Amino acid sequence: MRFFGFANGILIAALAVASAQAQAAGPDDQTERGRYLTEMMGCNDCHTPGYFLGKPDMAHRLSGSEVAFEIPGMGAFAGPNLTPDKATGLGAWSDAEIDTVMRTGVRPDGRTLAPSMPWRSFASMSEEDMAAIIAYLRSLPATERKVPGPFGPGETSNTFVMRLVPPGAVVAGAP
Numbered sequence: 001m002r003f004f005g006f007a008n009g010i011l012i013a014a015l016a017v018a019s020a021q022a023q024a025a026g027p028d029d030q031t032e033r034g035r036y037l038t039e040m041m042g043c044n045d046c047h048t049p050g051y052f053l054g055k056p057d058m059a060h061r062l063s064g065s066e067v068a069f070e071i072p073g074m075g076a077f078a079g080p081n082l083t084p085d086k087a088t089g090l091g092a093w094s095d096a097e098i099d100t101v102m103r104t105g106v107r108p109d110g111r112t113l114a115p116s117m118p119w120r121s122f123a124s125m126s127e128e129d130m131a132a133i134i135a136y137l138r139s140l141p142a143t144e145r146k147v148p149g150p151f152g153p154g155e156t157s158n159t160f161v162m163r164l165v166p167p168g169a170v171v172a173g174a175p
């Protein structure tokens with residue numbers, strides 16, 4: 001009996017070491033956690049091409065959506081390219097700038113993002129999770145892709161727009 005208790009103790013100690021190793025954040029583990037978080041937090045819905053059309057282009061994941069959200073009185077806004085492309089993605093943004101826009105909605109140029117980007121939900125994210133998401137975004141292949149818009153109120157859009165329509169409206173048919 002005593003022997004088994006001792007053996008169990010060793011087993012538990014060994015498992016504890018193994019689980020501590022699994023949690024140790026090497027660079028790859030941090031990036032992997034970032035991937036997991038972006039999937040669970042829905043970033044692909046609004047930032048991956050094809051997602052809202054039922055055909056997500058995961059080879060170009062997070063490179064920007066062709067579907068803009070219309071906010072009455074504000075305009076229509078598509079989820080931008082989050083890959084490290086310098087001209088059309090986040091390549092020229094610092095980690096602090098990404099952190100700020102994710103928590104406060106304020107872009108480096110001072111514009112506050114439309115409420116379709118759920119930054120209020122992300123404001124209290126832990127430093128570790130934010131760092132993991134940023135590391136993951138930095139690890140994506142840089143894709144050159146400028147999303148359409150943003151479109152101001154009354155402007156004609158050249159892309160898909162998600163709009164709330166009242167009951168009784170005719171639902172659009174197949175293209």
Ligand code: HEC
Pocket residue numbers: 037038041042043044045046047069077078079080081082098101102107112113114116117118133150
């Ligand atoms: C429900 C849709 C939605 C979800 C979910 C979403 N976003 Fe967004 N995001 C947007 C839209 C729309 C914009 C652009 C709004 C604007 O231009 O005013 C945006 C803007 C951004 C920006 C600013 C980029 C720029 O060029 O201005 C970053 C960074 C960003 N999102 C990261 C993320 C990350 C990371 C996640 C997941 C943790 C996420 N978003 C989830 C819709 C979404």
